[in-house]
Amino acid sequence: MIFVSVARFWRKQVHRYNLIGTYCKECGEYYYPPRNMCPTCRRDGKLESYKFSGNGEIVTYTIIHTAAEGFEHQTPYVLAIVKLDEGPRLTSQIVVEPGEIKIGMRVKPVFRKLGESGNRGMIYYGTKFIPEYE
Amino acid sequence: MSVGIVSYGAYIPRYRIKVENIARVWGDNADILIAGLMVTEKSVPDLDEDTATIAVEAARSAIMRSDIDAQRIGAVYTGSESHPYAVKPTSTIVAEAIGSTPVMTAADFELACKAGTAAIQACMGLVGSDMVDLGLAIGADVSQGAPGDALEYTAAAGGVAYLIGKKKSELVAVIENTYSFTTDIPDFWRREGMSYPEHAGRFTGEPGYFKHVKGAANGLMEMIDTKPSDYDYAVFHQPNGKFPLRVAKMLGFNKEQVKPGLVVSRLGNTYSGSCMMGIAATLDQAEPGDRIFATAFGSGAGGDAFSITVTDRIEDIRNGAPTVEDLLKNPIYMDYAMYAKHKGKIKLI
Ligand SMILES: [Zn+2]
Numbered sequence: 001m002i003f004v005s006v007a008r009f010w011r012k013q014v015h016r017y018n019l020i021g022t023y024c025k026e027c028g029e030y031y032y033p034p035r036n037m038c039p040t041c042r043r044d045g046k047l048e049s050y051k052f053s054g055n056g057e058i059v060t061y062t063i064i065h066t067a068a069e070g071f072e073h074q075t076p077y078v079l080a081i082v083k084l085d086e087g088p089r090l091t092s093q094i095v096v097e098p099g100e101i102k103i104g105m106r107v108k109p110v111f112r113k114l115g116e117s118g119n120r121g122m123i124y125y126g127t128k129f130i131p132e133y134e
Numbered sequence: 135m136s137v138g139i140v141s142y143g144a145y146i147p148r149y150r151i152k153v154e155n156i157a158r159v160w161g162d163n164a165d166i167l168i169a170g171l172m173v174t175e176k177s178v179p180d181l182d183e184d185t186a187t188i189a190v191e192a193a194r195s196a197i198m199r200s201d202i203d204a205q206r207i208g209a210v211y212t213g214s215e216s217h218p219y220a221v222k223p224t225s226t227i228v229a230e231a232i233g234s235t236p237v238m239t240a241a242d243f244e245l246a247c248k249a250g251t252a253a254i255q256a257c258m259g260l261v262g263s264d265m266v267d268l269g270l271a272i273g274a275d276v277s278q279g280a281p282g283d284a285l286e287y288t289a290a291a292g293g294v295a296y297l298i299g300k301k302k303s304e305l306v307a308v309i310e311n312t313y314s315f316t317t318d319i320p321d322f323w324r325r326e327g328m329s330y331p332e333h334a335g336r337f338t339g340e341p342g343y344f345k346h347v348k349g350a351a352n353g354l355m356e357m358i359d360t361k362p363s364d365y366d367y368a369v370f371h372q373p374n375g376k377f378p379l380r381v382a383k384m385l386g387f388n389k390e391q392v393k394p395g396l397v398v399s400r401l402g403n404t405y406s407g408s409c410m411m412g413i414a415a416t417l418d419q420a421e422p423g424d425r426i427f428a429t430a431f432g433s434g435a436g437g438d439a440f441s442i443t444v445t446d447r448i449e450d451i452r453n454g455a456p457t458v459e460d461l462l463k464n465p466i467y468m469d470y471a472m473y474a475k476h477k478g479k480i481k482l483i
Contacts, residue, residue, distance in 0.1 A: 017231045074181050111190040113182040
């Protein structure tokens with residue numbers, strides 16, 4: 001998911017660092033990742049940049065035992081769909097012991113390494129989530 | 135020069151390893167080590183944590199604690215001896231992640247364990263001369279000791295951020311003055327491309343730590359005409375529990391002044407974060423009007439001393455972010471095998 005080109009990652013870096021999406025003033029809908037056009041209001045939509053608090057809850061999750069290249073040493077780890085309090089859903093790694101994860105668990109954002117391109121390449125940083133009680 | 139601390143924030147990874155678990159692997163006597171180092175356990179970064187992520191978490195905590203608009207920050211300086219890239223700044227990552235970009239200056243600092251306090255001094259200069267409104271100075275490290283090396287027992291991970299400003303109503307502590315003592319000494323080094331540092335054994339004590347901490351501390355007290363008994367708290371760089379207590383005694387401070395900020399026994403040596411973590415733990419408990427004396431040390435070598443007075447505003451912001459004690463609570467303990475994986479001591483092919 002993240003071993004894209006350096007330039008492609010960089011263009012989305014600010015959104016990943018700070019969970020910046022969009023809000024439509026016309027219909028009140030929030031979007032993450034950010035959109036250029038509101039899918040509901042189309043041409044009538046009034047989109048503005050919006051910084052999410054990052055607070056939300058676990059909708060569903062899966063525990064990864066056989067990981068993609070570059071993540072092998074992190075297994076087992078938790079991948080989940082998080083529903084932000086404003087509404088949007090996103091997929092993220094959850095920094096939690098696999099035995100502690102629960103559907104409905106409240107989470108908050110943390111700044112972590114998302115991956116790296118071997119020993120010579122870039123290190124990719126961004127947002128993951130941890131249980132709110134921590 | 136009336137500049138000071140507008141806010142502060144600390145970050146400590148959740149994982150710990152006990153000294154006894156490291157000692158068992160190397161066949162060392164844990165009791166002797168614990169008594170000698172006065173360290174029982176140390177923090178270990180998670181697999182996806184490094185100096186940049188720790189610096190960001192500390193910086194966000196500082197911004198949250200006093201609810202500061204990050205766009206006011208005109209300088210971001212991160213001090214570390216474990217920057218994730220050999221070439222590419224940590225401070226730009228931090229600045230972007232806290233939302234201070236683009237109208238600002240940034241640079242990474244290095245002077246072993248006092249890189250973070252050197253960053254504080256630079257921010258004091260920029261703020262004091264009105265070049266910037268607020269400066270952010272961070273000390274963060276994920277330090278490495280070679281497997282089996284004495285440093286492995288204490289090399290820990292953590293970071294602390296200080297927002298430096300001069301608006302009187304915003305200061306939680308006034309930094310009355312600072313004084314540095316610097317010489318060139320080969321007590322500790324790491325060459326480009328090497329994973330672990332080298333150190334000159336006993337050389338790190340007397341001509342390194344003690345000479346430079348005493349040089350800076352005595353120099354500052356002489357310059358501003360204060361004495362140890364004028365201070366409620368004293369914080370010294372804490373590579374272990376013994377050095378700060380010994381240097382405090384040499385300088386005329388007592389144990390009670392040092393203990394509130396002495397966090398090394400449950401945390402280990404956070405290098406660039408070490409003295410700054412001690413100051414943060416002290417600010418967590420200090421009362422308005424209290425005076426704090428602090429001296430950082432970095433191998434190579436230099437000492438940075440600070441004389442600090444806490445203001446009434448400390449009460450307003452103290453609970454806005456986790457305290458150092460909060461961060462030390464509820465650790466997850468790991469064994470040596472898991473620790474080796476976390477610290478990349480096992481090279482995956
Ligand atoms: Zn709309």
